[in-house]
Amino acid sequence: MKLAVIAGASGFIGTHFRRELEAAGWQVRSVGRTTGDATWGDTAAIAGVLEGADFLLNLAGKSVSCRYNARNKAEIVRSRLETTAELGRAIAACRVPPLDWFNASTGTIYRDARDRPHAEDDGELGSGFSVDVARGWEGALAAAATPATRKIPLRITIVMGPGGGVMRPFVNLARLGLGGAMGGGGQKYSWIHVDDLIRAVLFLHGHPELHGPVNIASPRVVDNRELMAAVRRNVGVPFGLPTPAWLLKMGAVVIRTEPELVLKSRWVWPAKLQDAGFTWQHPDMDGALADIMAGDR
Template sequence: MSARRIAITGASGLIGGALSAFLSARGDDVLHLVRRETRTAAEITWDPVHRTLDPASLEGIDAVVHLAGAGVADKRWTPAYKQLILSSRADGTATVAKSVASHGSSIRLVSGSAVGFYGSDRGDEVLTEESPGGEGFLADVVRAWEAATQVASAAGASVAMSRTGLVMAQGAGAFGPLVSLGRLGLAGPLGSGRQYWPWISLDDTVRALVHLVDHRDITGPVNVVGPEALPQREVVHEIGSQLGRPTLLPAPAFALRAVLGEFATEVLGSQRVRAAVLEQTGFTYRHGTLSEAVATIV
């Protein structure tokens, strides 16, 4: 496959940084969208707040991977921060999609999304891309987030939305604090521990995004999760097992709500998400078992 020119938003983030390194290593020409004046030829200036991105700056680009947005778990969910979570995704996506649309069908768009689409608690229901959306703040955010890509689709662009699950990354994301507690023997089930967690390793997250970049025929929502969501207590047990530490100390639901506020509803929820589209289009996992994925973070 010949080298491609690929632009990335959110390249300074966990997933974006790893994706940028992967694409560069395989020989692609990678450009970063930045919210300041450009410093190198590998940067493109944009302003998602004011919805400005010069369409001419995407001339010659083969694909845009849009990952920018305020971190869902970075701060307590005050009304102001909830508005930032929503606006940073809707405004940023609308900005990118509009510029992509101006190029018709020439640019492939892979837009970030999340399994939050399915709602905070779906029990043991198996959820595929065909499943209906759920209820709650994050579900509403994802609906607005994905809807913002429609201007690009309407213009003929090939668009996929990567509904990403819980990414296992060393020292970062949802699993960073969990591993730190595990080393102290303080990790344990959150709430009942029976809720399903749609885990995936960082490496496989990046490889899934590359799979979407390379397969323009894959359109619409795509669940970017591991091959099998598992109960949270099994995930924690595996972390403790590989660390050689006990995982018996539970975190009561009321305590999580006191510490995390409204976000605790998402942590305590259950999403048994299946990566049906990835499976059907030939994607293979590097870390296809929980044990393999946990080994990357401990």
């Protein structure tokens, strides 16, 4: 039986991964804060969990859907860098370390892009807090001394799927008649269906010749205007009032999140996956939304 270890398995993405892997016959172990087969801070126990694993998937980290005050920013950084560093120490202590270590990163590492897509080899990194977090996260992975384990940062774009995630607020806005374009509406929205994220990780596990950061995104990017139109079609609402940037910024304070999550233009191109022959199950926004809405029902 193949063995996968998931760090941060209790979140939206981790829950989907565990369910799909177990359904496919994998044994799944987990590392978490208070529950799991090992907990953070017990490096020896984590090493035991990792012993002989086919791959490690690290999703641990505080959600970025919060206000970026000093306390939250410090926890966003700490929860990513410290857990990644501890996993590196645990792998180094293994007699038979995992073959692969897939560590979450983010497509937000690239600059605000409205002129062209950004692939792994030609993407221009941006600046600001979110980019600094991504750089530090990938730096902690690179610094881990694990010569027998392939390390791949997953530059994951916005993950969509049934059971929660980012789509619920968009759907609620559309049902309230507020599902028009947000901000200017031209900002790119790079995304991935959670099923394709899972399939991409398994694909990478089966292709040991691939190295370095990998962009996890659908090849068919939409802009915010197209996204909201697709949401309206799928909930049966013909019209939605647009939301100007100034109102989004005010609303973000009320719901305790950051307007960057909506207003930044993310145009991420999955060149490595496409060149290696990966095929997407949900490449189109309308089809992905129909699947998500059916799953939520």
